[in-house]
Amino acid sequence: MELILAIASGVLFGTGFYLMLRRRLAQLIIGLGLLSNGANLLIFTAGGLTRARAPVIAEDASLLVRPFADPVPQALVLTAIVIGFGVLAFSLVLAHGIHTMAGTDDIDEIRSGGG
Amino acid sequence: MLPLLVLSPYLLIPAAFWLGGRSVRVAGLLALWPAALTLYFGLMLRSVAVSGPIEASLSWAASIGIDLSFYADGLSLLFAVVVAGIGALIVLYGSRYFGSQPGAGRFQATLFAFMGSMLGLVLADNLFLLFIFWELTGFTSFLLIGFEHERPEARASAVQALVVTGLGGLGLLAAAVLIEQSTGAAALSSLLGLGLNLANGEFYPAIVVLLLLAAFTKSAQTPFHFWLPNAMTAPTPVSAYLHSATMVKAGIYLVARATPFAGATPLWTGLITGVGAITMIVGAWRAVAETDLKRMLAYSTVSALGLMMMLLGVGTEKAVMAALVYLFAHACYKGALFLVAGTLEHETGTRDITGLGGLRHAMPAAALAAALAACSMAGLPLFLGFLGKELLYESLLAWPATLLIGAIAASALLGTAGLIAGVSPFVGPPRGGAPEHRVPAGLTVPALVLAFLGLFAGIVPGSVELPAGLASGGILRRPVDASLSMWHGFTPVLGLSMATLALVALLYAYRDSLRRRIWPRSLGSERLYTATERGLDALSAWAAPRLQSASLRSYLLVLVTTAGVLIFATLVFEGLPGWPAVMDIQPHEACAAILIVAGAISAVRAKSSISAVLSLGVSGYGVALTYLFFGAPDLAMTQFSVETLTAVIFVLVFYHFRDFGSLSPWTDRLRGATVSVLFGGSIAVVLLFVGANLTPFRLANYFAEMGLPMAHGRNIVNVILVDFRALDTMGEITVLATAAFGVRALMHISRKERKNG
Numbered sequence: 001m002e003l004i005l006a007i008a009s010g011v012l013f014g015t016g017f018y019l020m021l022r023r024r025l026a027q028l029i030i031g032l033g034l035l036s037n038g039a040n041l042l043i044f045t046a047g048g049l050t051r052a053r054a055p056v057i058a059e060d061a062s063l064l065v066r067p068f069a070d071p072v073p074q075a076l077v078l079t080a081i082v083i084g085f086g087v088l089a090f091s092l093v094l095a096h097g098i099h100t101m102a103g104t105d106d107i108d109e110i111r112s113g114g115g
Numbered sequence: 116m117l118p119l120l121v122l123s124p125y126l127l128i129p130a131a132f133w134l135g136g137r138s139v140r141v142a143g144l145l146a147l148w149p150a151a152l153t154l155y156f157g158l159m160l161r162s163v164a165v166s167g168p169i170e171a172s173l174s175w176a177a178s179i180g181i182d183l184s185f186y187a188d189g190l191s192l193l194f195a196v197v198v199a200g201i202g203a204l205i206v207l208y209g210s211r212y213f214g215s216q217p218g219a220g221r222f223q224a225t226l227f228a229f230m231g232s233m234l235g236l237v238l239a240d241n242l243f244l245l246f247i248f249w250e251l252t253g254f255t256s257f258l259l260i261g262f263e264h265e266r267p268e269a270r271a272s273a274v275q276a277l278v279v280t281g282l283g284g285l286g287l288l289a290a291a292v293l294i295e296q297s298t299g300a301a302a303l304s305s306l307l308g309l310g311l312n313l314a315n316g317e318f319y320p321a322i323v324v325l326l327l328l329a330a331f332t333k334s335a336q337t338p339f340h341f342w343l344p345n346a347m348t349a350p351t352p353v354s355a356y357l358h359s360a361t362m363v364k365a366g367i368y369l370v371a372r373a374t375p376f377a378g379a380t381p382l383w384t385g386l387i388t389g390v391g392a393i394t395m396i397v398g399a400w401r402a403v404a405e406t407d408l409k410r411m412l413a414y415s416t417v418s419a420l421g422l423m424m425m426l427l428g429v430g431t432e433k434a435v436m437a438a439l440v441y442l443f444a445h446a447c448y449k450g451a452l453f454l455v456a457g458t459l460e461h462e463t464g465t466r467d468i469t470g471l472g473g474l475r476h477a478m479p480a481a482a483l484a485a486a487l488a489a490c491s492m493a494g495l496p497l498f499l500g501f502l503g504k505e506l507l508y509e510s511l512l513a514w515p516a517t518l519l520i521g522a523i524a525a526s527a528l529l530g531t532a533g534l535i536a537g538v539s540p541f542v543g544p545p546r547g548g549a550p551e552h553r554v555p556a557g558l559t560v561p562a563l564v565l566a567f568l569g570l571f572a573g574i575v576p577g578s579v580e581l582p583a584g585l586a587s588g589g590i591l592r593r594p595v596d597a598s599l600s601m602w603h604g605f606t607p608v609l610g611l612s613m614a615t616l617a618l619v620a621l622l623y624a625y626r627d628s629l630r631r632r633i634w635p636r637s638l639g640s641e642r643l644y645t646a647t648e649r650g651l652d653a654l655s656a657w658a659a660p661r662l663q664s665a666s667l668r669s670y671l672l673v674l675v676t677t678a679g680v681l682i683f684a685t686l687v688f689e690g691l692p693g694w695p696a697v698m699d700i701q702p703h704e705a706c707a708a709i710l711i712v713a714g715a716i717s718a719v720r721a722k723s724s725i726s727a728v729l730s731l732g733v734s735g736y737g738v739a740l741t742y743l744f745f746g747a748p749d750l751a752m753t754q755f756s757v758e759t760l761t762a763v764i765f766v767l768v769f770y771h772f773r774d775f776g777s778l779s780p781w782t783d784r785l786r787g788a789t790v791s792v793l794f795g796g797s798i799a800v801v802l803l804f805v806g807a808n809l810t811p812f813r814l815a816n817y818f819a820e821m822g823l824p825m826a827h828g829r830n831i832v833n834v835i836l837v838d839f840r841a842l843d844t845m846g847e848i849t850v851l852a853t854a855a856f857g858v859r860a861l862m863h864i865s866r867k868e869r870k871n872g
Contacts, residue, residue, distance in 0.1 A: 001698040005741065006803040008711040012734070014795025015715040017675060021668050021787035023779055026724055026772035028667070033731050033761065034715055037738050041711075042798065044742065044750070046805045049698060053746045055815075055831040057823055064819035064831065069746030071831040072814045077742075077750055078836060079847050085757045086854035089764060093858045096768045097865040105772050111666065 005045045012038030025095040025105040032091060036084035040077045047073030117171040118183050120155060121238050123148070124202075124231035128224045135210070135223030142210035143557065145223060149203035149230060156195040163188060164585055170240060170304055186240035186304045189585025193439065194237035194361075194368055196582065197446050201360045202230045204561035208454055209352040211557025212461060222262065222350065229255035233361050237368055242291035242301045249287055249329070252362050253280045259353040260346045272345040275644070279342045283332030287369070290325035293318045306376045310592070314380045323382050326373055327390075334366025336424060337394040338640035340417045344401075347409040351457025354409055359416045359453055360446045367420065367442065370427050371435075371590050378430065387428030392521050394421025399528035403626065404633035408456045408466040408536055412449065415492075415532045418525055419445045422507070425518070427590075429510060435590050436597065437506030439583040444491060444499040447569040451488035452536050454562035455481050459540055462554055468535060473545030480559040482541040487566035489537025491573070493530030493619050494612060498573040501612065502599055508608045523615055530619035535626055576600060675794050682797040691804060704744050710737030722776065724769040732762040749832050 012034050019031025047070045055071035057064055095105075102110045127148060135142045163169060172184030187195070206226060213219035232251035239245040254277070261273030295301040297316040300309070313319050330336075335343035346358050357363070370387060377383060398418025405411035419441065426438035458481050459474070460466040475482040491500035504526055511519040572579050576599035584597025603609065622629055664670075714734025721727035739754035777784065818831050818839065828834035836844050 001700050001704060002695065002803060003697055004700060004705060004708045006799040008708045008737075008741075009802055010795040010797075010799025011712045011715050012738075012795075013798045014791040015719045017671070017794050018719055018787050018791035020671055021783075021791070022777070024772070024775065026727070026769060026775065030718055030727050030731050034718060034734065037711075037735055038798070041738055041741065042802055044745070044747070045802055049745045051698075051745060054748050055746070055819065057819075057829040057831070059829075062823055064822070068815075068819065070815045071818055071835055074747045074750055074832045075835040075840065077747075078753055078832065079843065081750065081753050081757055083847055083850055085761065086851045088761060090854040090857050090861075092764060092768050093861045093865075095772075097861045097868075099772065100865040100868050105774075106778055107667070108778075 001049060002045060005041065005049070009038050009041045009045060012041060023107050025099060025107060028107070029088065029091055029095055033084075033088055036080070036088070040080050040084070043073050043080070044077050117169065117185050117187060117238070118173040120152065121185055121234045122183070122231055123152070124227040124234065127227050128231075131227045132220045132224035134220075135213075136217075136220030137215070139210050139214055139557070142219065142223060143207050145210070145227075146203045146206040149199045149206060152199040152234075153196055153203060156192050156199055159187060160189065160192040160196065160582055160585065163192060164581060168304070172240070180301070181241055181243050184240040184244065184302065184304075185235075185238045186302075187238055188589045189582065190368070190371055190589040191237045193442075193582045193586045194364070195234055197364075197443070198230065198233045198237065198361050201356060201446060201450055201565070202226070204450070204454075204564060205352050205356040207557060208355075208457070208561040209350075211555050212350070212352055212457060218262070222259075222352075225255055225258050225262075226353075226356070229259065229357060229362070233365070236365055240302050240304050242294060242303065243288075245303075246284065246288050246291055249333070249365065250281070250284045252357075252365060253277060253284055253333075256280070256346070256357050256362055259357060260349040262350050262353065263348070266348065269348040272342070272348045276342040276346050279339055279644070280332050283329040283339075283366075286325040286328035286332075290322050290329065293322045293325070297322070303372065307592075311376050312379075313377050319377075319380075320382060323377060323380075323386070326369065326377060327386055330366035330369045330424075331390060332366070333369070334363050334420045334424065335394075335417050336366070336390050336421060337397050337417075338643075340394060340398065341641035341644065343417055344405075344410045344413040347407070347413050351409065351453060351460065354413070355450050355453030355457065358413065359449045363416065363420055364423075364442065364446075367423050367427065367438070370424065371438075371586070374427065374430065374590050375592050384428050384430060388425050388518070389428075391421045391423070391425030391428055392518060394418065395425055395525045396521055397421070399525040399532070400633065402532040403528050403535070403622070404630055406468050406630070408459065408468050408471075408540075409453070411468065411532055411536055412452055412456060415529050415536075416445075416449055418529055419449070422522070422525065425522075426507065426510065429514065429518075430591075431510055431513075432587065432591060432595055433506055433510035435587040436583055436595065436599075437503060437510050439586050440499065440506055440579060440599070441503040443572065443579055443583070444503045444569060447565045447572070448488040448491040448500060448533070451484050451562045451565035451569070452492070452533070454558075454565070455485040455488070456536065458554060458558045458562070461558065468539060471540035471546055472543040473541070475541040477545075478541075478554045478559070480556075480563060481554060484559060484562035484566040485537035485541060487570055488562070489533040491566070491569040492533030492537070494526060494615060496601065496612075497570065499569045499579070500573070502573060502576060502601065504612055504615065505603070505608055506599075508611045512607070519611075523611060523618075526615050527618035527622060530615065531622040531626060531629075534619065534623045539626075573601070672790060675790060679790070679793050679797050682801060686797075686800065695804060701744075704741070707737050707740035707744060710734065710740065712737075724772045724775050725766065727775060728762055728765040728769055731765075732758050735761070747832075749830070 016031045016035030016038055019027045019034065022028065050067055050069040053068045055064060055068045098110060099105050104110060131145055134145055168186060168188035170184065170186050172182045175181060175183045206223065209222055209226065213222055229252060232248050232255055235248035236245060236252055239248055257273045257277040260276050261269050263269045291301060294313065297313060297318050298306065298311055300306050313322055332339045343358060343363065347354055349358065395418050398414045398421055402411050402414035402418060405414060423438045423441055426434040456466060458478065459471060462478065463471065465471065491498035494500045494504040507522055508519065511522055580597045580599055584595050587595040587597065711734050714730045714737060718727050718730035718734065721730055735754060735758035739751045739758065742754060743751035818835055822828055822831045822834045826834040826838035828838065
């Protein structure tokens with residue numbers, strides 16, 4: 001299973017990066033979204049996989065009983081998801097603003113002051 | 116007590132700023148404190164003469180072994196007296212010079228900052244503390260040279276002085292480190308007290324070169340001398356104080372201070388004597404070529420500094436005495452001449468020597484001060500300058516004749532420059548606009564005090580015997596016969612003095628034709644400096660656009676290619692770790708992974724924005740499912756809602772980005788695809804093999820045990836976020852809030868833009 005998730009994460013990184021290299025603003029942002037999902041999946045998988053055992057203490061117990069999924073990467077990823085969302089929303093609106101002002105979504109054209 | 120008094124000028128900075136900006140009378144009161152300090156250091160000099168050096172320290176940066184430790188012996192107190200004494204006169208003069216102009220408060224405040232730094236420099240015990248004060252004097256000098264910061268040439272000169280002396284400052288720091296490395300001691304008191312000599316230790320040549328780099332740049336020795344004449348853009352009180360009487364002598368102080376433990380080798384003696392002698396000649400030569408009064412005085416200061424440096428290099432008892440007597444004499448006469456030059460410029464509006472003359476009736480007190488100072492500079496009998504010159508010649512008698520001839524030539528040229536600066540503006544037919552009012556006393560009294568000091572000390576040489584003798588004893592580490600007298604009988608030295616005076620008279624008579632004939636006009640060192648500066652500018656102008664293209668794509672390519680190459684190189688050189696033990700594959704999990712991959716690839720291939728957004732969403736849902744299957748329901752929930760929200764926002768905004776066709780040529784796309792495949796591949800490989808080297812569950816166990824008793828929560832992920840790592844979460848919330856503000860502001864802008872457009 002790790003093999004499959006490693007490939008999935010690699011695909012997310014590769015496609016995200018490829019889209020970030022494109023010239024359209026919208027593609028840049030989609031790429032950013034893929035890349036951040038890939039990074040989250042990377043952290044999650046690297047922390048080790050455990051099936052269906054959420055790190056939640058049962059009602060009748062006072063501590064977690066093994067096996068349970070490692071809560072530390074989960075906490076990291078949870079933060080990263082939310083931050084990633086904030087960044088994505090911000091860059092989306094930024095791109096929208098640039099597009100409105102420059103009248104084009106071609107990054108090269110915006111850079112050369114055209115539009 | 117001593118540390119507080121040394122640092123007291125710093126404490127007075129606010130008062131100086133406040134009082135300096137008020138009335139002239141009140142600002143003059145500020146001079147009382149440096150005057151009191153002068154008295155204190157003078158009295159201390161007496162007690163040091165009896166009971167030996169005084170050490171005192173305040174704890175400061177104890178963890179790195181640097182305290183505010185001070186060491187007062189004859190040499191440092193001699194300098195401290197000069198710094199505080201002339202400081203008092205300059206504060207008084209400055210209050211009159213600036214009047215109630217805007218900037219008067221800033222001037223007085225910076226002056227006090229400099230005074231504190233300079234006192235710290237000459238009294239510091241620890242070499243690193245000395246370095247800090249050394250740099251502070253350079254920094255305050257920068258502020259004062261660029262005092263009239265609206266003028267571009269003032270700013271350029273300030274930067275030039277800072278760069279040149281700052282270069283030397285780095286040398287001093289490096290030398291201090293090397294000294295501590297080779298001896299284990301960084302305190303002057305222990306270096307001097309142990310009677311160590313670095314010449315036998317490691318790094319000696321490097322230490323000498325670095326120390327002398329510091330001393331030569333600070334004391335404007337050739338080839339670094341060019342910054343000093345340029346520094347004359349500073350207000351004249353600053354030129355008189357920093358750039359003639361005190362700061363530029365810091366290099367002399369450093370050499371004198373280091374002589375006991377670093378001196379007495381051919382390298383040391385040769386470098387200092389040689390550079391000093393060349394500087395002495397170059398400065399004197401250039402001084403008579405100038406027509407700008409202040410630049411002329413600046414070049415003569417360069418020459419005098421070279422002369423003192425050379426004498427310290429010669430290093431005999433007579434030579435060291437000569438250097439210290441000269442230091443006193445120079446501080447008095449050059450300070451006075453600078454102050455008179457400032458008064459001339461203040462009252463007539465010019466400082467061009469060819470445009471000034473016959474002002475003796477308009478400003479008699481200034482004329483008297485200038486004449487007395489010029490006499491001392493020319494070395495007329497009865498003046499301190501005469502004593503200095505006698506000692507100079509006497510100490511060079513036993514040395515190669517070239518040094519003696521050089522000294523005579525430099526003295527003659529210096530004397531001529533002194534007469535041109537101090538006498539020619541006041542004699543002859545009146546030229547230049549004479550002031551209609553009386554020159555205020557605040558502008559003449561300080562110059563008169565200094566000029567008379569030069570005469571008094573010449574008539575009563577006993578007054579400088581004690582400090583000069585004590586200081587020379589400190590440099591030579593043995594008691595020195597310090598008796599000075601005006602009359603030695605008919606000796607060869609007297610003959611040389613008289614010959615010099617005759618030469619001065621001759622050169623002064625032919626000063627105009629001498630000025631025209633001076634050649635070469637300048638040395639190449641300033642041009643070298645300017646060329647280096649331009650070259651660096653050109654280099655950055657060439658390199659910056661290449662390194663900082665402001666193109667996201669090229670940054671990304673560089674970053675990712677570097678990361679990819681490093682990862683692959685590690686894998687190749689370190690070899691792959693063992694194949695990790697992997698879990699079996701369940702069909703539903705495989706489906707989630709397929710969703711991720713399919714979504715990502717379809718996002719790349721999408722031809723319209725809507726399909727790209729939906730593909731991103733599909734891929735994100737796949738990630739969320741994976742979280743769900745592997746025991747992370749919180750992540751899955753968050754990911755689901757974030758994906759949904761993202762999709763909604765995207766659809767709203769992407770309404771504007773309808774077209775999704777490719778803009779780049781296929782070569783670009785191929786390059787991008789190649790790098791992307793390599794990058795994704797390396798990530799996959801790394802991730803796979805990281806699993807083989809999992810760190811044990813240490814943190815997880817801690818949280819699992821402590822979650823309920825300490826944080827009273829059953830959901831460990833939540834407990835980590837809101838309790839154990841609550842500050843992180845607060846940071847996260849702040850980021851989100853900032854992003855929300857940003858979104859709000861951007862929406863506002865684009866709405867306005869749309870209305871206008």
